[in-house]
Amino acid sequence: MSLQPTIGLEIHAELKTRSKMFCSCPNDPEERSPNVNVCPVCMGHPGTLPVINKEAVKKVIKTGLALKCRIPEKSKFDRKNYFYPDLPKGYQISQYDLPLCQNGFLEIEGKRIRVRRVHLEEDTGRLLHSEKDKSTFVDFNRAGVPLMELVTEPDIKTAKEAKLFSQELQLILKYLGVSEADMEKGQLRVEANVSLSENPAELGTKVEVKNLNSFRSVERAIDYEIERQKGILESKKKVSQETRGWDEADQKTVSQRAKEEAHDYRYFPEPDLPPLNTSSKEIQEIHEGIGELPQQRRKRFLEEYGLTEKEVETFVSSKDLGEYYEKAVSELRNWVKEIDEKKEVKDKEFLKLAKMASNYMLTDLLGLIKAACAVGEDFLVTPENFGEFITLIYKGNISSKSAKEVLKEMFSTGKDPSQIIEKKELSQITDKKEIEKAAKEVLASNKKVVEDFKKGKSNAMQFLVGQVMAKTKGRANPSLAKEALEKNIF
Secondary structure, three states, rough: OOOOOEEEOOOOOOOOOEOOOOOEEEOOOOOOOOOOOOOOOOOOOOOOOOOOOOOHHHHHHHHHHOHHHEEOOOOOEEEEEOOOOOOOOOOOEEEOOOOEEEEEEEEOOOOOEEEEHHHHHHHEEEEEEOOOOEEEEEEEOOOOOEEEEEEOOOOOHHHHHHHHHHHHHHHHHHHOOOOOHHHOOOEEEEEEEEEOOOOOOOOOOOOEEEOOOOHHHHHHHHHHHHHHHHHHHOOOOOOEEEEEEEEEEOOOOEEEEEEEOOHHHHOOEEOOOOOEEOHHHHHHHHHHOOOOHHHHHHHHHHHOOOOOOOHHHHHHHHHHHHHHHHHHHHHHHHHHHOOOHHHHHHHHHHHHHHHHHHHHHHHHHHHHHHHHHOOOOOOOOOOHHHEEEEEHHHOOOOOOHHHHHHHHHHHHHHHOHHHHHHHHEEEEEEEEHHHHHHHHHHHOOOOHHHHHHHOOOOOOHHHHHHHHHHOOOOOOOOOHHHHHHHHOOO
């Protein structure tokens, strides 16, 4: 039996706004005291009226435009009725048949995954379970926070595709500035609808998998569910349509409840809110604020800086790091412009510098940043100083060994690299006469090694170069040191 998986995703993202969706309570995910960011509106007290958060609407439309969605002129809010302890109103204000965004797509590794809709609703509260006395507490701080839901078409065929889609969407949300999308804080939650069928044209029985709070969980839960359903179908049994949760500890899905249909929620238009009308002018203004998206940055970094795909992915995945790199590289570009050479030569020089900047940033500098973050220290190296630092290495003003010392000093003090080099006397010696003098002294005091070299032992030269570097406190240019040794060894 050849069974083909079909997967669709429902992804919720908490929006980054000052206030909640329908009231003026703070939208503060960092608040640790329970039930302080609440009011009669978000708690659903009788006689209260909701007011639409305009900024949240704009952020959802912005996301839809980034995903090539159609933005209809008219949309509306609906009541989704169900009972749950963390839902204070007994219903959720959401969108049903007229969402803000429709029919878009997101391309993953050359494959287009269609986006059915992106709509806006309010989040629920949180249930906090105590293992100590087996009790459950309710925190309503999150109740009423603007929540964006994205629903894909069932175009995904593997768990890996589902994970990549979720990761790329998270990046897009961060680039747009619409959500922090931190999965550890519950700001991005993924649910997967999984079914198997022998006939690709027909969908099997759909099972929804919830509680996917990491990309690893997304991939593992879907893989598990595919194998679970495959086992049921191959034994000639039927898969039950249900909602299952992901048990991280046991690495398996567990049954939670029968899957609800739309009619179970008794949707009807929200009577306390007017329909939304979005003009083409408003849509155009929102579109102009989108800026560069992850896929565009990938392409540009590859073409403009000549980096590897792995390097580019690091700079794309961390938007702040990528922006820091670009500011530093702009300093390098300015220096290259001053070279009195042809354009082709300048371009080659720039690419070498851009590559060197990437190498130092993703090894030495990134290591220092992580160490500082671990102890809560500030990052003091400006992009301009880092660009100057790379230029000084490239011009041969400092050796690679001294560069590490300079960078550490820059990191701890924020000082200009030229000042550090001058103060610590770390500038590289390029005077051939001075290096030759040191080379002659090394040869005179290492006669056995000299004889070994003459007998063909190539490692002997490496030792002698090391001795010249030691004699000059690491400041001699290694190439000139080797050249001076070879000149005087015979």
